Amino acid sequence: MSTVQQEVDERTNLTASNKFELLLFRLGGDSNGEQNELYGINVFKIREIVAMPPVTPIAESAPYMMGVVNLRGEILPVIDLPGLIGCSPTTGLNILLVTEFARTTQCFAVEAVDEIVRLDWSQVRPSAGSYADNTVTSIARLNDEVHGTRLVQVLDVETIVQKFVPGKETPSAHASTDIRLPPGAVILAADDSAIARTIIQKGLDEMGLPYIMTKSGKEAWEKLQELATEADKENKTLREKVALVLTDLEMPEMDGFTLTRQIKTSNRYNSLPVLIHSSLSGSANEAHVKSAGANAYVAKFSPVELAEKIRQIL
Structure with a gap:
């Protein structure tokens, strides 16, 4: 079993050269079943990937909330990611991405997982800010001999969770104001x-x-x-x-x-x-x-x- 120190060493080696790993997945096509684009989430945010289990709907749930799942005794919310982004799965919602970040654990339903790729952050560019109501934070450019050049939309999952997961509204900053900076700093x-x-x-x-x-x-x-x-x-x-x-x-x-x-x-x-x-x-x-x-x-x-x-x- 990997120890904490081993994880630190692996991640240190990876980020020492400004690199990271991206999980690629698909959400389906547009309303005509076309343009089945690639999307991505940093692997560090993925706890596990499982086949879609039964989802229990919740009355009066927020938009794009499918309900909750019971994973080994833990009740987790499930977000319909294709619906939120505006895609139509052609084969259904088959995969559940269980994610952990920003002190939260939640699941994203997707159509299919593609692969994990290792990228340099220089291959990633900020989005123009108009993608899917700011749910896309950046665009990654992939180059390989098999597929040629591909573009991946990296999702701003922090924004998605704050907007759509119940109880995860933007927190209020009830912070003390006794901190002072040097004048002009x-x-x-x-x-x-x-x-x-x-x-x-x-x-x-x-x-x-x-x-x-x-x-x-x-x-x-x-x-x-x-x-x-x-x-x-x-x-x-x-x-x-x-x-x-x-x-x-x-x-x-x-x-x-x-x-x-x-x-x-x-x-x-x-x-x-x-x-x-x-x-x-x-x-x-x-x-x-x-x-x-x-x-x-x-x-x-x-x-x-x-x-x-x-x-x-x-």
């Missing part, structure tokens, strides 16, 4: 999920903390370089411009592990504290975060815990 935040950015912004606003929000590690890194240049011109230290870097892990182009390592291995930036704010919870991920050099880690979504971590670091 900001928190530089990075997250590719639309709902995550909304929650982070709400929490930081309620704490009265100024921030700059970016959508990827690459965008955050470029902004950090700009702020460092501004600090030099103003004869200020970088800490007078940036109090803290708050970053997600899974992001297109450059992930949070790579962003953290670039900050912590640079003489110019390594004085900056880095706080990882990720939906990839669990002891293996927390240990993995420490291996990247981050100052602290907090799992999504708890604005109160986020505020406490920021207070501890600053």
Whole structure:
């Protein structure tokens, strides 16, 4: 059986070169049964994949909620993913993806699982923001000799769960406001999920903390370089411009592990504290975060815990 340390080592080796694994699956075609596109979820969020068990409908359930399933004594909600995205399965809902992230466990019903592929985050680009009501966070480009070039829509499952799973509404940030940054300093935040950015912004606003929000590690890194240049011109230290870097892990182009390592291995930036704010919870991920050099880690979504971590670091 794989130990926590083995999991940490495997994930460290994978992300050391800005790579990740994506589970590919299909939801069906359009209303005419055509365009059966590929969709993807980061493997780190998948707990298990099972054949579709009996689903118990729940009265007055939310849209696209099929009901609940009993998996080894655990009652879990089931989301009709094709219905939510707007696809029509041609062979039915045959597979259940059991996922764990952001302190939640839930199931997604899909038509078929395709394969697991290993990608570099540079192969992934942010979506234009208009896909399926922001349920697609990025587009991955696959190149192989058998299938040629394929595009995969990477789903923003955090947004889906916050919108459609009962009891998972966007939490309120009842956070203390006794945190103070140096005058003129900001928190530089990075997250590719639309709902995550909304929650982070709400929490930081309620704490009265100024921030700059970016959508990827690459965008955050470029902004950090700009702020460092501004600090030099103003004869200020970088800490007078940036109090803290708050970053997600899974992001297109450059992930949070790579962003953290670039900050912590640079003489110019390594004085900056880095706080990882990720939906990839669990002891293996927390240990993995420490291996990247981050100052602290907090799992999504708890604005109160986020505020406490920021207070501890600053």
